[in-house]
Amino acid sequence: MSKSLIKWLGICMALMLVLLTACTGNESSDAGKGNSNLAKEQVLNVGSMSSEPPGLDPLKAQDSASGLVLSQMMEGLATTDTEGKVLPGIAEKWEANEDSSEFTFHLRDAKWSNGDPVTAMDFEYAWKRMLDPKNAAIYAYQLYYLKNGEKYNQGKAKVDDVGVKAVDDKTLKVTLEKPTPYFPSLTAFYALLPVNKKVAEKDKNWAGEASTYVSNGAFKMKEWKHNSKIVLEKNDQYYKKKKVKITQINFPFVADSKTGYQQFESGELDEGNGNIVPSDLTKSLLDKKEAKADPNPASYGIDFNTKEKPFTNAKVRRAFALAIDRKSIVENVTQGGQEPADGWVPWGMPDFSSDKEWVKNHDQYLKPTAEPSKAKKLLKEGLKEEGLDNMPTVTFSYNTDDGHKKIAEALQQMWKKNLGVDVKLANMEWKVFLEKKKSGDYDFARTGWLPDYIDPMTFMDMYMTGSGQNDAKYSNKKFDKLIKKAKSSNDQDQRMKAMHQAEDIMMEDMPVAPLYWYTRVYMEKDYVKNVKRSIDGNVYYTEAYLTEH
Template identity: 65%
Template sequence: MKKSKWMPRVVAVFTVLSMVFLAACGGGSNAGGELADKQVLTIGNVASEPPGVDPMKAQDSQSGLLVNQLMVGLVKVDKEGNPHPALATKWESNKEQTEFTFHLRDAKWSNGDPVTAHDFEYAWKRMLDPKNAAVYAYQLFYLKNGEKYNAGKAKAEDVGVKAVDDKTLKVTLERPTPYFVNLTNFYALLPVPKKVVEKNKDWATEAKSFVCNGPFKLKSWEHDSKMVLEKNPHYYDAKKVKLDEINVPFVKDQQTGWQMYQAGELDFGDKNIIPLDLVPSKLKSGEITAPKQIASYGVEFNTKKKPFNNKKVRQAFSLAIDRDSLVKNVTKGGQAPANGWVPWGMYNPVTKNEWIKEHGKYIDPKPQVNEAKKLLQEGLKEEGLKEMPEVTYIYNTDDGHKKIAEALQQMWKKNLGVDVKVNNMEWKVFLEKKHSGDFDFSRTGWLPDYNDPMTFLDMYQTGSGQNDPKFSNKKYDELLNKAKNTGDQKVRFDAMHKAEDILMDELPVAPLYWYTDLSAQKDNVKGVVQLPDDNTYFEHAYITEE
């Protein structure tokens, strides 16, 4: 999830979602205090107009936050990545785990129409349809003939998803995929209302035409200003939803956001409303929290543009970065210098060890100045360049990203003798620049789409819709395909570790740090569920009397 989609927030409860929701609401009692008469929550998590609330167009954490409230899929997933019934009340698979049958509950769309297996089949094939150029189409390549259909080499009817009847969905995969069921929680695999979408291609661009099936529906949408969500009476579990509304103003800068929070105009927010210079003091006072988050922040290089097409130049820019200083003096929120792209919080199910403890140290937290200068000169010479050409580092408008960009700019000047321009832009423009390849290098952040290291690795596989650096390495692709073609977790994890070895040598992305989940929450806000993968749920949130 383009997290930055992206990215940070607060830990509420980490247990099985269905159990957590009941506990958060006291099973009907108000364990956190008497309910306030006004059940309206205002959040500051969204900085600007999101790319979309259509699951096919959502590609970042801000869109994901909204889609999580508006839509629900076959399952819900707990903090360990374990799936639990949502629209599917049960499912079964064959021994090889290449065929799954999901049995759907009675559920409705916000317009009163039934949610059917046909909506899932339509949504998944729509995501794969090459005409739609969906960024997340690759997350459905697990389906039989999914990749071939996306490449125009198979027909829609050949894809391995079929509505047997209104309540039965049959799924056939190309190969065993241990995490497939929990992947169905990700927004790329959510259903869409087939009848509505076929009738109106712009159904998800305005509140009046938007149809959803989650705990909330879209009440209003003032573009470039705010969105308002309201309780969806047609949601299958609506009786447990206590909030009447969720106000989502687009808070464009952290200083303004923090002022709004202190003035009582916001009830909840993430790093989007927390100025970096306030982080240490607010953590100490307990006004904000910062648990570890399964997420990585880094620099992506456009491998198709000189001089970053040269591995040695990419390595030089990475070696010149003082990651230790970055987390101690700039971000200051308990983040850790990254020594790999797959972050802390990911575990090997075979060894039970944390992923980051199963490989060597790819990156030193301190800059390696002499080696960086040497590699830069070698790389430039190989490209026929006598000196470093003008390059621009881009980031989306945000005070935190700005401070990081300026710190990096100074490090590259001091340790490489290179003048780098920095340029900020609005979120949607930033994404368009990156996806089109119209950039030299840029900030990036990544939150997991599902609980497996593959979600951090296959984004850089050849042809991935999230592969903005346009990196392509035959051996890397082969290793990831090996991991995707077996249900043997030992074979999978060995292959993925070898793939990361290549990634950290080639460096289409230079990891900077691993995230913490900076967030602020008023004392009278209860029942918010926020998971380490940055998924946040307000389904069972409520407001108590102060």
């Protein structure tokens, strides 16, 4: 385990001991204050988006691209630092009752970009809006922690029964289904962001254009040229505006990593993630230290549509998983320091019942190299159980991206070599790809998951029956029961034990086949300073600045 991962583990262990009494935060001094070398023009060009985000209304946000933009424009009750520690956000302090089943958040004086005050009602409205069954929000399940949240979302309770209440403009009382000491950390996630009630009720499409977008974070929307770029500018209404040095952030949509790399080399882009690092150049750029790679607690894998034959059969799914040489993929295809995954919960994720990482506390689910004989045997048995003599034609889907394409082609060759199966490949634009997966209009497809918060649960509850993120359409009553048990306990030993047992079931059923655990590959010009990269995958430019170059 790397030194950085050891550090993460220690920090993340502390995360679960979130401040249960009044919580305050010390703000660091202004980034670049007194620095005579500050560039006159504080305009940052970021090449981290390949296409249009699916939605910038917290109700519709569902991916890393949406999360990247929302992290700059919006702020929740709490925020987190780069190591995952919970800090005050719009709530300047909070306290919990004795068993952490109730929290009271006290809001600071903050304003929306249009000058309206940010109120407790904006949070109550946003959370109940997320749970409203008419809205079919993908992330509604993240608010099932609230008393009657799940029941309301399923039409079994009234909206007034939901455990969130604006006591007054500056006080929000939250009642939970079960004791949840880490709840403040969840409020930093974009599914729990506030929404300006007055604006949203006046215009249901308020988040679709720059002219109507209202935010409460460090930046606000200046321009949204659909399918081309998003431009943000400093929000002068932000309560920490003195800390914000960047006056404008340009997010051009860079569809091709080679183009992105050329733009970075020519100075058109100042920084960006793996989106501007061509896969065939990754290793050399890392070796030359032109690119950087940090271990990232995130997983890349394959979702099987468990409602579509023959992937209705667990043996067939396992056969395809066992036919993959994960070691070859990370060494010969991705080449960014990734680790072959032997489970769905990734490296760097803590096990709060021990002093070890989660991945060190279970048996190896998958070997790094392929097991062709075992895979062929399982495939034959699975097809027979489904009443099939031969493997039908299946298509592996992925969103358009040079890196995903190379992984898909490598997988195609492995399935041919190790299973004797011909697999078709289909690529599509990001939004179309997401829609097809959500609707179940696919056979099997690539997937990737970055943590919504630092806890194994963020990788587990997404595969519960009916979850908005359960694109595999997986359903197992024992798995669901164990996840609910983990969510209902305040005892970390019980929580972790239940989730380990749930992952045992999940890796036997294999609705998702893990491929590798991520690293965060990125490039950044020397003159770009103080960009904050959190262990949960978020990037923050709130205190970033540019020096002369």
